[in-house]
Amino acid sequence: MSEKKNSNGRMGRPRGFDEDAALEAAMRVFWEKSYDGATMSELTAAMGINRSSMYAAFGDKEQLFRLAVERYAVGQMSYLHAALREKSFKEVVRAALKGMVEFLSTPGNPRGCLSVQGALATSAESESVKQMMVEVRKQGELALRKRIQEAKKDGEIPADINPSDYARFFSLIVAGLAVQSVNGATRAEMQRSVEILLGLLNYQT
Amino acid sequence: MSEKKNSNGRMGRPRGFDEDAALEAAMRVFWEKSYDGATMSELTAAMGINRSSMYAAFGDKEQLFRLAVERYAVGQMSYLHAALREKSFKEVVRAALKGMVEFLSTPGNPRGCLSVQGALATSAESESVKQMMVEVRKQGELALRKRIQEAKKDGEIPADINPSDYARFFSLIVAGLAVQSVNGATRAEMQRSVEILLGLLNYQT
DNA sequence: GTACATCTGAAACGATGGGTCCATAAAGAA
DNA sequence: TTCTTTATGGACCCATCGTTTCAGATGTAC
Incomplete structure (x- = not known):
């Protein structure tokens, strides 16, 4: 997700964390604990961000998992x-x-x-x-x-x-x-x- | 678990359900949903008993799972x-x-x-x-x-x-x-x- | 600077998790 | 019958679940 302008051509406050690193961290938590076994608290702690930032950047737990699996399939595999x-x-x-x-x-x-x-x-x-x-x-x-x-x-x-x-x-x-x-x-x-x-x-x- | 007398040689109200059938039902829930994925509500519903009876007869979720796995290893395997x-x-x-x-x-x-x-x-x-x-x-x-x-x-x-x-x-x-x-x-x-x-x-x- | 858009942190949401309590039911023993 | 013991149903416990809310922070565009 690169820089985005909204409909008015304005930008807001930029992301304060590295999405890539955060997703990598989330992937490893899912890897170890599975989808059901990984909690949002564990995920956000490993990602180094708080819940709001996670939801804003990745959607919800299921979407985060899908992104993590994609990353795994491309990177680890x-x-x-x-x-x-x-x-x-x-x-x-x-x-x-x-x-x-x-x-x-x-x-x-x-x-x-x-x-x-x-x-x-x-x-x-x-x-x-x-x-x-x-x-x-x-x-x-x-x-x-x-x-x-x-x-x-x-x-x-x-x-x-x-x-x-x-x-x-x-x-x-x-x-x-x-x-x-x-x-x-x-x-x-x-x-x-x-x-x-x-x-x-x-x-x- | 057959009929038991307590220390005074007295008995109490007998089990109102078939332990074997209940355990079989629990085993299948664990089998389908895994340990973490199976909830006590789903388990007791499938077993046809309520929580108190389950805890009295089988201990807790983990012990129930252990018994289910034993049953699986002997019966299904x-x-x-x-x-x-x-x-x-x-x-x-x-x-x-x-x-x-x-x-x-x-x-x-x-x-x-x-x-x-x-x-x-x-x-x-x-x-x-x-x-x-x-x-x-x-x-x-x-x-x-x-x-x-x-x-x-x-x-x-x-x-x-x-x-x-x-x-x-x-x-x-x-x-x-x-x-x-x-x-x-x-x-x-x-x-x-x-x-x-x-x-x-x-x-x- | 002002206006606006987005992000962040923390608190809070309702729902559900596993587990317990207790009044009552149902049996055998005396 | 009465006493004792265990089983049952259902309300209830607290912790945690995933998710949302919102005030304040931080950036860009003008």
Whole structure:
């Protein structure tokens, strides 16, 4: 949100905080505590602003969450988008899984994945948020499916493979890793989980 | 909890509801809405009793949840315990994964798995519950590890396989399936995810 | 400077959270 | 019956929820 003039061409008092930094802070609170579990008091405290400023800048809790999820998908998940651009499908899989493991065990990051635990099971009043997160996860699956379709055209993977099924399978792996992370699995442990899969796929180094 | 006499050998007014049925109802509410997301009002309404009776019979919300999780682990997860008793390891894996898919797509069941979504990311005050669920999941992993160790002794799986790693890997698959279920995956879709894995393992029918 | 627009801080809003109280009901024991 | 014990219903508790309000602060435009 850049500088705005109102209908009279006048401006008012400028923002006294960094929206970007505030949203980053909010994202991490949602990441750790989920949508329902994060309170406005915790959020605004972490953002370093008060309630009024938050409501003026971001709308309400649900809109703040949506913005946080967008930021997460673009920023924190960048290694996944990068992985999709690897030349061979084998490298796509290797980069995505290795990247995910590193991400899930990065010190300073909350455990787990916002896309999975942000709103997996919710209170009745947060059902729309839960549904939104389903769509976010399906969106990730879709991006992978497209990459698989390319790989199939290139003959990198067997012709009898259904790209939708294959994409769903790898999404399952990523979600499973996220739960492992919450379980407290170390980086080495998660790496060994990935090695098992890469071995089955004949995708080892 | 059967009939009890107090210290004087006297009895009082008997329970006016079926504890078992009430706990079953509570379990399903937690299953659908998670620990934080389920309110006492929703719980007692589903249980068909009022707050006083609930607190007298089950303690508080956290104890009710613990009892619900126990019930879930024994009742709903029975097919997993049964799968562990299959003769060959191949049959263990096949029965567990097929059973999980059926379970996760049973009409009338909430979507997903209580063990995964009951308290994956929580409010600050529910952290002990979150930790308890980590232990529950690790317990499942442990049971599988023991079965894998047997299979290894019997020479059913390669000697260079680490049972802990292998158990963690399969737990990952199960958790991933649970997320797929929340995503709205159909039974057929989840079955195809499992088929892909069974194919990689050379465990097809 | 004055006028206007926006932001900020703190207090307050009604609703709902989990949990408790207490008068009454319903049983067995004496 | 009477006594004792436990269960029940519903009002009630206080804390906290997300959100709003508003007076004052702080900026730009004229």
